[in-house]
Structures are given as structure tokens and as C-alpha cells.
Amino acid sequence: MVKHHTVTLMCVLQLLRGGPARCLLAFALSASAWLAHAQPAAPVFARPAVPIPALVNLKDLPAAFSKPAPTSLTDLRQIQERVAALVSQVSPAVVAVELGHSSGSGVVISSDGLVLTAGHVGIWAGHPVKFTFPNGKTARGNTVGLDEDADTGLMRITDPGPWPHVGVGELKHARLGDWALALGNPGGFDAKRSLVVRLGRIIRLMPGVVQTDCTIYPGDSGGPLFDMYGRVIGIHTAIASSTTENFHVPITEFFDTWNDLTAPLSPPPKPPPVRPQAYCGLSVVDDAVGCRLSKIEKNSPASKANLREGDHVLKVDGRRIEVSASFERWLAESEPGDTLQLEIKRGSKNLQVQIKLQTQPRGTK
């Protein structure tokens, strides 16, 4: 709806500047094409280098964080102070992402606008993305790449920065019970509400997935999980029914799949091969005798084999044909170039006919 209006508005501007012909052109452009149209020279970006975990002093955390559980109000205040400070420190870099067909969350990790997200939020390289920051400011950009198995995804803000960003972390030193902060846009971006912050602890560390009790929800996908230094250590990916079953892609997976994520214009996956359809050039119907040829197309393998309308097909390659559906199925299973041996009943005579199937000519089904 909004995009439609934007295109219409562009059209009015074009009408003033460039006359009706250009106006029509503007109407013909889709919303995404319009985005491209409005960016005269797309900046060329170098292939981004794999991010390096931010250095932190592991002794920098208050004592409460190294206990199996806090034991006093003092511990709880230490945690609270740290968490509240982290929220204001990292929030500006957390974005809502919209791709038209889906929406989720992401986190900016460089001043020129590199955005980590989940693979299942995005699609293949070059698709336009709208980013919305917690303060409501929006930016344009596109998808860079994704890895479906790891569920890692990379996007880029193409509008000129610098953008608020955060560092990435590592999980080498992560332990069960480490406190973690989840941010994102559960239920989708809502300007009145802005970001939603949740606190939890690391419950399990598995290869390829981190489990926490930070509750997440659809719309959070691609949003960041932070350690208590404010570094991204995971990206929200999945949940199961219990509120303590929240899963995050470990940041390490992004390093491991970085080459795939940033491969220059990684091509979309090839569509599954469509099996070439064999062409025979006849139609069949059922009648009292069996499978009757009802129509023979001109210049088709059927007409070249001298088949005639009214012939009945008795056997194909020695197998008896009793109804037209069996013959149609036989044809569907065959490939162009196959030769079929048909036994035909024409009047009172039985004939043997060989028919060589072709590829489907253009314009036929």
C-alpha cells in the first residue's frame, strides 16, 4: 500500500519534469525496480572481510556474573546495572528488516552498514531490504548472502553511513549459565513500542546452536543475542514449545560460512531440472473397444507413423492397454527420442507401428 503510493508520487514528480511518457514508464516499474531507479549509481562495495571478535577483558565483569546464581541483592544490582547499561549501548544497532515477503530483525556490525541476520529471513543476493532503526529512522539496502544449513544471513545498508554498530564476540570462553541479552522485534516492528529486550542465561551449548531462556517469538528472527560485554554472540533462529527452548545461531557459524555469505553475487540456487516432456501428437479417448485415437496432429510423430484417427491402441511395448489413461501415462513416463512399439487395431486388422517421440515443439503443451 505504502509502496504503491510512493510509486504514484514519483509519477507525479516525473510528470512535472519529464512529461507523460516517462510518467507511464514510472507506473510500469514495480516497487523494487523503483528503488533501483531512485539510486542513480549503486555504490560498489568491496567484499567484506570476516569480522574479528572484539577484545574484552574477561575480568572486567562484576563478581555476580561468575557465580552459579546471584546470592544477594548486591549481586542482583550488579547484574541490573550492567544489563541496563548494555541495553542503551547496543540498542541503536539493532534493526527491523523487511523484504516484502517477510520481516524479521538484524544487527549492524560495521559503520558502513553490514547487517547480520538469520538465513531464513532473507533470500538470495541483491534483493532490496528496508531497515528500520529503533528510533524509527529507515535505511535502504540489500541482501548479500545466506547459508540455509547454518541459517546465517548477511545484508548491507547501501545508504551512506556511518551507522550505529556493535562488535561481534566469540563463544570460546562461553559457559553454561552465562547471562545473555536478546533484542529484536517480536511480532514485527512497532513504532509505538520499539525494541523489546529480554534477559536469560545460556542453557546449552551445542554445535551450531545455542539455547537460552531469553524468550523469543516470530519477528525476532535474525535479532542479536549479546554477551555481557555487549558483543553479538548469536542470532535468533528458532523456538520450541517451552519458554526455555529458544535457539540462536552461534556467531562462530557466521565466521565459518563467511565465504558463502559474501561470495560475489552468489547465484540463486538452480531450479530443479524439469524432465523434458516427450511429444507424440495425438489425443486419446475411451470407448467400448478401449483406447481410441481421437486426434492426430499434423507433422507429429503420430502422423509420421501413419496413425489415424479412429485407430485403437491395443499394446505398447508388449503391454496391454485397456484404457486411455494407461496409454497417456506411458507417454508421460517416456522421454524424447524413445521409440515405442504399438499394436494397433484398425477396423478388423491388427497392425504393428513404431513411433519415435520428439521433444515438445514450441507453443504446444
Added chain:
Amino acid sequence: MKLALILLMAGLAQAALAQDEADYPALPRAQYRSGQAVLDAFAPVSTQTRNSILELNVDGSPVALGAVVDTNGLALTKASELGAGKLTCWLATGQEVEAQLLAVDDEDDVALVRVKAEGLKPIQWATDQVVEGQWVITPCLADTPLAVGIVSTLPHRIKPQLRAFIGVEFNQFATRPIIERVSKGFGAEKAGIKPGDVVVAVDGNLVTNSDQVRDILREFRDGQSVRMRFQREEKEFDESIQLMAPRPDQEQYELYADEDEDNLSGDVSLRSGGFDQAIEHDTVLEPWQCGGPLVNLDGKVVGLNIARASRVATYALPASLARQILTKLKAKAEEP
């Protein structure tokens, strides 16, 4: 638009993950964020507040918590959970006493009740604003809290959770909001609205298309009435039309009632939307655990838990709003 998140629901993926999970050590449950070991650290907060809590029952079943607001036994709670039946409550002293419903604020779903008991201690309201990331504690009668969480968002308006309708369909091809169909049994039909009528204004706002009508109506709850102006041929007229949430036997129910179809959220409150202002926090509560105070580490009340809304959200009316409602309800209770 699709909201992305992979849901591992009772399928192969979950089975595979469960298998994986079993292979890796997990944090002991007591050390989870709301595990007992963590809750134990909050004991001083509970000690300070447990005599200000009511655990309300209807016919013996727990329905809500309550927040004692004065020494005479006045308390606030969540109205829509009270239902019909005999209202009693448990106190921190172990007594069960009768409670009396005095007044209800339908806007924000708050009820004022009175209990006759000794030793009740009024809550202490916090005066400073909440900040994102601060601890929030839901105390109960016990010496450790029910659950804890953090402030997820600053107070904001919460839309009604279930869409309520006036019961019309608009002509999709017209630019103006022309009514094409009037559904049986909804408010528009009862008010005599007919196909062909054009909506001119809703709740005092002029409208020029059907999207604007829908946007404004979205803010109204089941049972509320909205003033609308219509045009029929040359004449304009005003009507007050009641909105209604569709019942399960109506076609609109299928379309709007059950958006959280995978039941990712567990049990949510019957009324979980349509609040003027609410703090969103990530405490995992059951619906019957709402209605009581939400406190900070000093044991001061920052809000009144008003609804369990989703897997990620519990709402609390901010202290400032709860206090305004309390004043209103006290006045209402004194009316003859």
C-alpha cells in the same frame, strides 16, 4: 507479511534436536533465570512485600493476585479474571478471608476489592520511571517471588488483542468507504446501517477511505461503542455503533480469532490487550498470576501486572496509571 522464526513444533526437527539436546549438558534448572537458586536471591524483596499481596480465589480456585493499597484492606486486582462465584483470598499469614468486589474500571481491566483482615501492609509505590533492563519482580505470599524478569520496553499503548467489528464489508473497488454488505448480528445491522451507506466520520475523525475506517476501529474493544457519521443519498446522520468480537460460530471468527495458531505462547490472559499504557516485561507468568504488584529491587511497586500476553510479553500498568485508576475506583465505590 510473514514474520520469520523457525518453529520446532512436535516434528522431525524437534525430535532430532531433542536427541541432540540429550547429548549435551544443560544448565541445572534451578539456575535458569527464573530457577529457584536465582529466585532465592530475591528473598529480601519478597519478605518486604508478601504482606501486601492477596491471592484471590473464586469458589476456591486461584484466579488472580491482588495489591493491598491501604491499611483498611482495599486492594487492586485484574477485573476480568474474577468472574462469578464466591470471592475469597489467601493472605501471607495463611488465613483465608472473604473479599468483596467494590468497583471495576473497564478501560484498563482493574478491580477494587476489600478484604477484612489484620496485619495487611499497603504497597509502596515507586516514584521514579522504569528503565529498560531493570529487574522486575512478581512477589507472592511465599518468601521467594513467583517469577522475575526485566523491563522489555518502556510503557506504551497496547492495542486490543481480539479484533472487534461493527459488522460491515466495504466495496473493494470504491475509493470512498462505501458499505457493500452488512453482517447479521453485529452492531451496524442493529443500528440500521444499509448497503450503499457511506462512512463520513469515525469517532470525530473525517475518513475518505476504508483503510482509515479500519485503523480507527482497531483501537476499540469488544463491547465499546463508537460514534460514526454516515451518508445515505443526500442525507447525513450520526449513529452510535457497538463493536463486537466475533463468536466462534461466526465466519469472522475463523479469520481473526486465532492468529497464534501454534500456541507458542502457552496460556495467555482472557483479556490481554486494550490498555492505555503498559510496561512490557519478560516475566513468564500464568494468567492467574496477574493482578498483583510488580516491584523493583527496593520492593517498591513500579506497576500492576495486568495480563500475560504472549510467549515474550507480560504487561503491567505503570504505577502512575494504576494510582490514577485507584483514585477513580475509590470515588466510584463511594457512589450510592
